[in-house]
Amino acid sequence: MLNLVLFGPPGAGKGTQSEKLIEKYQLVHISTGDIFRAHIKNQTELGQQVSQIIAEGNLVPDSVTIAMLEEEIKKNESAKGFIFDGFPRTVAQAEALDNFLASIGQEISGVVALDVTEEELTERIAKRQQISGRADDAADKLQKRIEEYFSKTIHVLPYYEKQGKLDKVNGIGEIETIFKSLTTIIDQYK
Ligand code: AMP
Numbered sequence: 001m002l003n004l005v006l007f008g009p010p011g012a013g014k015g016t017q018s019e020k021l022i023e024k025y026q027l028v029h030i031s032t033g034d035i036f037r038a039h040i041k042n043q044t045e046l047g048q049q050v051s052q053i054i055a056e057g058n059l060v061p062d063s064v065t066i067a068m069l070e071e072e073i074k075k076n077e078s079a080k081g082f083i084f085d086g087f088p089r090t091v092a093q094a095e096a097l098d099n100f101l102a103s104i105g106q107e108i109s110g111v112v113a114l115d116v117t118e119e120e121l122t123e124r125i126a127k128r129q130q131i132s133g134r135a136d137d138a139a140d141k142l143q144k145r146i147e148e149y150f151s152k153t154i155h156v157l158p159y160y161e162k163q164g165k166l167d168k169v170n171g172i173g174e175i176e177t178i179f180k181s182l183t184t185i186i187d188q189y190k
Helices: 014-025 032-041 045-055 062-075 091-103 118-132 139-151 153-162 175-187
Strands: 002-007 028-031 081-085 110-115 166-170
Touching: 002 014, 002 153, 014 028, 014 081, 014 175, 028 032, 028 062, 032 045, 032 062, 032 081, 045 062, 062 091, 091 153, 110 153, 110 175, 118 139, 139 153, 153 166, 166 175
Parallel strands: 002 081, 002 110, 028 081, 110 166
Antiparallel strands: none
């Protein structure tokens, strides 16, 4: 199995690149943000529990997020592999993912971090606000999400670096160029 984590701040292009990667490698895409949004839309119990937290740009508690992620993996028993997008966002989540994958005889193959400067991020995000319609893309909420990234999520990188599983890719440039850089690295994980 090829189990990838695509890592990067809000606006780094994780969603766009994930779409292309799942097609190339036939992976199941697990975007915790997308799953939460679907729950909110369908007004499930989980959706009601997290909608306020997400609207404010805060992180959903680890216990809730981890339980949901494990469910998603279990639902896709016959998958050739997974691409985790927007997860893990904390070291506790990274540890939980490692433990869960180990329990089913699997592991993370590699983690690719999209490197984007804060300046570029701000520019992209301003554009996205005009088109996305996501409540958590409003300027103050987005600022909060970026803060969450730099205060909590960034600490996940050394966790994987210690395991020798971290690679970085320049996330600025043409979509196709970035995709090529990603696939060159990912092909070495196989
Ligand atoms: P995203 O689409 O990945 O930017 O996620 C949107 C929002 O969903 C985040 O700002 C968080 O509120 C919540 N969320 C998504 N993934 C996670 C996660 N792994 N841990 C905690 N909260 C998450």
